Amino acid sequence: MVLRKNILITGASSGLGEGMARQFAARGRNLALCARRADRLDELAAELKAAYPGITVVTRCLDVNEHDRVFTVFDEFRAALGSLDRVIVNAGLGKGQPVGRGRFDVNRQTLETNFIAAAAQIEAAAGIFREQREGHLAVMSSFMAIRGLPKNSTAYAASKAGISAFVAGTRAELRRKGIAVTEIRPGYIESEMYDRVGGSPLATRAEAGARALAKAVEAEPKLAYVPSWPWVPLALAVRLAPESLLRRFA
Numbered sequence: 001m002v003l004r005k006n007i008l009i010t011g012a013s014s015g016l017g018e019g020m021a022r023q024f025a026a027r028g029r030n031l032a033l034c035a036r037r038a039d040r041l042d043e044l045a046a047e048l049k050a051a052y053p054g055i056t057v058v059t060r061c062l063d064v065n066e067h068d069r070v071f072t073v074f075d076e077f078r079a080a081l082g083s084l085d086r087v088i089v090n091a092g093l094g095k096g097q098p099v100g101r102g103r104f105d106v107n108r109q110t111l112e113t114n115f116i117a118a119a120a121q122i123e124a125a126a127g128i129f130r131e132q133r134e135g136h137l138a139v140m141s142s143f144m145a146i147r148g149l150p151k152n153s154t155a156y157a158a159s160k161a162g163i164s165a166f167v168a169g170t171r172a173e174l175r176r177k178g179i180a181v182t183e184i185r186p187g188y189i190e191s192e193m194y195d196r197v198g199g200s201p202l203a204t205r206a207e208a209g210a211r212a213l214a215k216a217v218e219a220e221p222k223l224a225y226v227p228s229w230p231w232v233p234l235a236l237a238v239r240l241a242p243e244s245l246l247r248r249f250a
Contacts, residue, residue: 001218002180004085004136008032008077010064010121011091013040015191016140019210020088020217025052027214032077032084034062035091056081064091064117074124086136087125088217089118092159096152107155114159119166126170129179137174138182138217139167143231145185146238150247171222180220184213187231202230 007024011017013035021031025048033041038061045057058080060073078084093113097103122139129135144153145160164183171181188202189209204212204227216224225231238246 006030006081007086009088013037017090023214030056034060067120070120071124089121089139096155110155115162134178136180143187
């Protein structure tokens with residue numbers, strides 16, 4: 001396992017991003033944290049530096065839909081830490097409405113944030129890693145990337161399927177450049193975003209989920225379902241399920 005000392009996490013003010021920040025801080029890693037909610041980031045940074053005084057934590061307010069600023073902020077983080085060893089593309093939305101119900105605005109926001117903005121983050125990270133000739137890019141996709149889903153999940157599943165394809169192409173492009181590329185497909189993990197869509201009896205507790213995510217990221221596989229149980233067998237089941245059953249997973 002390669003030691004990645006300086007780690008950038010987007011969407012770090014809450015949910016999976018905050019959970020991973022806590023896990024990596026406990027491992028002694030320096031952190032570059034960004035999100036829209038600067039107050040939450042600053043509180044988290046102060047807490048982590050107090051708990052782990054040997055680490056450096058830098059923060060920036062960032063809306064990942066401001067694409068030019070994504071590149072600026074990533075460069076600022078690199079300058080502040082001296083290098084970026086790992087970038088975790090985590091910022092995203094879980095909104096969605098059934099197609100044709102007059103809420104294209106909601107579905108567009110999800111598609112733009114989870115695909116276009118994620119692609120911008122990947123571009124920014126890959127550019128830095130090319131210059132450094134090393135690095136690890138980890139992208140949070142979703143279990144729902146497996147196939148198209150109905151109801152409120154249509155736009156979300158499509159955005160994650162799109163970014164999964166983008167990650168696969170990026171991996172093929174960078175594999176001989178000394179740059180590792182990982183796609184993480186989380187199952188249901190407790191978070192603010194997941195709570196807003198109703199929860200599930202299959203959901204993993206937030207701390208256990210963050211621990212599993214950090215472990216999967218550190219292993220640097222090409223693809224990982226997190227937690228592996230029950231999401232690896234469920235991935236096969238959903239892939240093979242008849243369309244009439246897909247509503248249960250939406």
